[in-house]
Amino acid sequence: MIECENITKIYKNGNVETAAVKGVSFKIEDGEFVAIMGPSGSGKSTLMHILGALDSPSSGTYRLDGRDISKFSDDELADIRKKKIGFVFQSFNLLSRATALRNVILPLVYSGVPKPERAEIAGRSLEAAGLPADRWHHLSNQLSGGQIQRVAIARALVNDPSLILADEPTGNLDTKTGEIVLNSFRELNLNRRNTIALITHELAVAEHADRIIHIQDGLIVEDKKIRANALKV
């Protein structure tokens, strides 16, 4: 469960202070499928980094599964990311000099999955994300934008994390492929009970979730359920 209380994030660059998140409070229950929606520059990615234990808030408390992780050490945070969280970054961040498969294998290396099993697990994840098998051994800088995006999704899902944070995961996909990816998130949510936070600036994408948290200029302007959580029906 995610609990945010009055979270702010202020970036300091020399004398210039930029308030990206200005005090937001909300809860996300386990198994929820939430969209965080807002215009460009509203603080969505910043918030995602905080939710993902990648960055710590400037003030406020953030509890993940009941524990205030703002006081955790770097290595303890790394451990949480490794075990619980899967990221799809807005800029993907694949290793360009490694193959698609290798990129997906990487989280398995750090979480200690034995070597012989890795390729198979990674393959299943790539399959689920819809990357054609003949592209698995391409270097990731030899893939199209949409293919890169699917590798990034496969990597986020490979460790079967309980919390999936996806920053514009369909930004580079055509409507049809985007639809497939969003449906696969829905399936994960239904079948594996993963908590999913989907970050987007498009209402059409946000409407795939059960709940939309609308932020603008670092503040929550609207937080509404658009359908009953499928799990709870």
Next chain:
Amino acid sequence: MKISDLIEETYSSLTVNKMRSGLTILGIVIGIGSVIAMVSIGQGAQNSIESSIQSIGSNLILVMPGAQKGPGMEISSGRGSAQSLTRDDADAIAKQVGSAKAVAPEISRRYQVVARGTNTNVSVIGTTASYPEVRNVEIDEGSFITDQNVRSLSRAAVLGPTTRDDLFGAGAEAIGQSIRINKVNFTVVGITKAKGGSGFGSQDDMVFVPLSTAQKFLAGGDYVTTISVEAQDQNSMSDVQQQISDLLTQRHHISDAQAADFSILNQTDIAATASSVTGTLTMLLGAIGGISLVVGGIGIMNMMLTTVTERTREIGLRKAIGAKKKDINSQFLAESIMLTFLGGIIGIVFGWLAASAVSKFAGISTSVSPASVLLAFGVSAAIGIVFGYYPARRAAALNPIEALRYE
């Protein structure tokens, strides 16, 4: 992260930029290679000097005249120039110093020696029959100077093999032939065995004649230039040295030991001095190699720092998906250790080849000791750790978000 994963990651990141890795390794190869080669030259020199000191005799003590002092002791013509030692001194040492096993006085000087139209400039040593025992000289053909030769002022000469080759041609029959030294005719009666050693002090390029003959016909005086004394054994050397010193001060009526007109050298001291000189030489050569090793190490650090900067985003990503500080740290450390390790191995081979090339083409003896290989190896591993430590720590300390945003 497991060791096998670490090795795999390291291998793949080093092969991505082969050129750069190769050049960095080259720095270490040159460093380690030059340490090995330089130290092998130093140690080779040490070994050959030690063995040539051993070859001049065993448990040897040399008595030499001191400096010739002018009136008022202002003008000194240098140690060894005085004519203060005589045959009688040698006889007295033989008689009165108990632990002296054998005593051989000698008078030596370089002369032009002529035979059948060829000639050569060699060291002519007038000595007695005990010389071969004291100075480890062996006879190959004929015989050495005998006591009878010395008593009868005979004009007999024994040649070193090099001198024989120079005068009569390599391996030619020389016994019975006649040679001229300083316009005096001598008959060759023997040839000594080759001892090896080369250059100015070669033991093989000498002519031996009876002491009395040399004093009368060549030097024109009854002084000797060196008295070689062989002690019973290693332990009695300092005792013998002391006794000789006491005996000679008494015989020469010297009251103040500082004013002694002779000096006594002992083989152990010579060996110690020589090995301290060659030890310094080895250290100096090693230090020259060591400097290039440090330069190579800085090359590693430079490459690792560049790599860390270039791969900032990658580091950020690895941390985002759960890599701990330790994982990142060991990954970068492993890279630099792998570089120095490879450089070390190639460097050892390279240094060893260089050492054999030097001994083959330059004729300098070299010796690659296991200790220097081990040392070079340890040093290269240490360089990997020392120079990789800072870049690795820097990588590990990066904040994942800032690293991911890095352009």
